[in-house]
Amino acid sequence: MISNMAWDTIDVDDPIVKKVYEIYGRVIEVSSPIRNPEAILKKLRERYKLLVEPYIVYITVAAFLNNRPVLYEGPPGTGKTEIGEAILTLWSGKNAFVLPCSENYDEYRVIGDFHPVIAMSKGFNEESFIPRPLLAALILNTGILIDEIRRSSEEFQNMLLDIIDKRRIIVPELKRVYIQKDIGFQVILTSNPEDIAQNELSDAFLRRVVRIKFTYPSPEKEMEIVKLRLEGNSVKVPEKILWQMIKVVNTLRATTMYKPGVADTVAWTMLASKLALTKGKTIVDEKDVIEAGKAVLIKNLEDEDNVITALYEQFKK
């Protein structure tokens, strides 16, 4: 019976806490937490080369101050994962954990598991217990990004809800409860609602999260992002060509099955510039752009004709 057990809360003498520091301590770089939205926006741009809409940062920070989880929803390649990870890291001052979801995720993958061989000889106890990222994030007081939440099962989502709501993790086998130390531990979830192959999120889930919608940026914003990303590259991409590339990408977003995200625009410009570099040039030309475009933008047979047509309409070579 749970009520008869001696439930300990988090403490430094806890062998699991020690284990977490041993396993994850080395990958958690510590710096001062940054919690002011304007300061976060500045760091996102300077340190992470991410140009983020201010309202995204403001709402995320407001949610964190309320200890509420945030859901970033939007099409692929709009920066959800990278922006989420960067904000969590700045917020806690420690590297955030990223958990890419899949159908068969369960508590053993995210909270902790027992080493089968050690458990056989020593039993299911602290010695054989292997802490996993969600428990580690809570103990280390850092953020966790739960990526593509719709890919996980409903059971998994319910388990998460309970933890996120109560800000504590119970490990029954160890008779222990771990409680959030401070607001450094925050949760960002991501999802793509347009992907019909994925599960719906339950009402209970949606009720608890602060939802922030991600969309494709305006052509002007996308240009700013691409320029920010190309900064410091020795090979130049002429501005006229960049505008044409952004036009192609926008055409494809309206016509193809695979919709290129900002991530693809950036990948395309980077590949074109590296391609020019391998040819010994200092400026990207239309031929490089077409070659790189075919390599980056064609993701399936159905789209091939559309991509090629869009490319040749813009770059008549």
Ligand SMILES: Nc1ncnc2c1ncn2[C@@H]1O[C@H](COP(=O)(O)OP(=O)(O)O)[C@@H](O)[C@H]1O
């Ligand atoms: N706002 C942005 N600022 C800078 N780069 C961006 C931005 N949005 C998208 N990107 C590009 O997309 C990549 C990140 O995309 P990602 O986080 O994987 O998207 P998502 O998780 O929405 O699929 C970055 O490496 C960058 O190339």
Ligand SMILES: [Mg+2]
């Ligand atoms: Mg993502």
